[in-house]
Amino acid sequence: MLFRLLRNLLSLCLLLVLLTVAKAALAPAGTVISNTGTGTYVDSASGLSVRLTSNTVNTTITVLEALTLTANQTLLVANGASFALSHTLTNTGNALTSYRITSGVVAGSAFAPLGVQVIQDTNSNGRVDAGEPVISATGVISLAPGQSVNLLLMAQAPATSTPGQTAQLVISAASLVQGVSASNTDTVTLTTGAAIVTTLA
Numbered sequence: 292m293l294f295r296l297l298r299n300l301l302s303l304c305l306l307l308v309l310l311t312v313a314k315a316a317l318a319p320a321g322t323v324i325s326n327t328g329t330g331t332y333v334d335s336a337s338g339l340s341v342r343l344t345s346n347t348v349n350t351t352i353t354v355l356e357a358l359t360l361t362a363n364q365t366l367l368v369a370n371g372a373s374f375a376l377s378h379t380l381t382n383t384g385n386a387l388t389s390y391r392i393t394s395g396v397v398a399g400s401a402f403a404p405l406g407v408q409v410i411q412d413t414n415s416n417g418r419v420d421a422g423e424p425v426i427s428a429t430g431v432i433s434l435a436p437g438q439s440v441n442l443l444l445m446a447q448a449p450a451t452s453t454p455g456q457t458a459q460l461v462i463s464a465a466s467l468v469q470g471v472s473a474s475n476t477d478t479v480t481l482t483t484g485a486a487i488v489t490t491l492a
Contacts, residue, residue, distance in 0.1 A: 319385050319436065322352045356466040357384035360473040367482045371450035375410070375443040376477045377417045380464050382434035384471075389433045390464040392426050394444055397476065400458035404446035404479060407460060412441035419445055431467065444477060454483045 318324060327347045334341050359381045368374045382388050394409050409426040410419050423443075426432065432440055444462045457480045465472035 318352045324350045324352065352385065354386040354468070355384050356386065356388045356469040356471045357382070358388070358390060358464055358466065358471060358473055359383055360462070360464050360475055363475050363477060365478045365480070367480050368448050369483070370448055370452055370454070370481055373445070373447045374479070375417070375419050375445045376460070376462075377412065378442045378444060378462055378475055379439055380432065380434070380442060381439040382436055384466075385436055387433060387435050389431045389467045391467060392430050392432060392442065392462070392464055393428065394460065394462045397459035397461055401456035402449055402452040402458050402481065404458055404460060405449060407444070407446040409462060410443040410445055412443045415441045417441075417443070419443055432464075446479075448479070448481060452481050454481045456481050 327345060329342060329344050331340055331342045333339070359379075361379050361381075364376050366374060366376060380390060380392075382390075392409055394407055396403050396407060409430070411424045411426060411432070412418075413423050414420060426442070434440060442462065444460055446460065457478060460477045460479065461474055462477070463472060463474035
């Protein structure tokens, strides 16, 4: 009886460890999670109920940096027209994290968009508005867990490019401490029309 109870108690301890790990995925960094297992049995000799308690498992949650960056897009744009592509960066980790934002034209593109830069879309309307901050080439954005920021990848199509040519632009974010990164690649195609058509990929 006692051996069986001890074996069950050991199994319970292992289950507590697994539960601790599961809780850790949701808990902020620095949180201490404690779990203790208990079991009871009746002593056949005395007829008394005996209670056993396992050692307490204490786990301190460490910093886990993570992120999502959405989404790849395709765009039709006329020669000489300016355009802005909307992206959303979200801190999916468990601690305040700083991300370095970079952007550029992918090598091998048929034309080179001009003045590529990243704008923080503070009012989340998908357009570049007066006063919205430009994120420099070495710019950093800090986000609390669960917090998001809207970014606009802005550029201009050359006036002399050939309709039908395609260019790809990339926007990337990387955490400063653990180096976790994500990127989106946007495809821009020149058209003879005046309309700008954006499609999420």
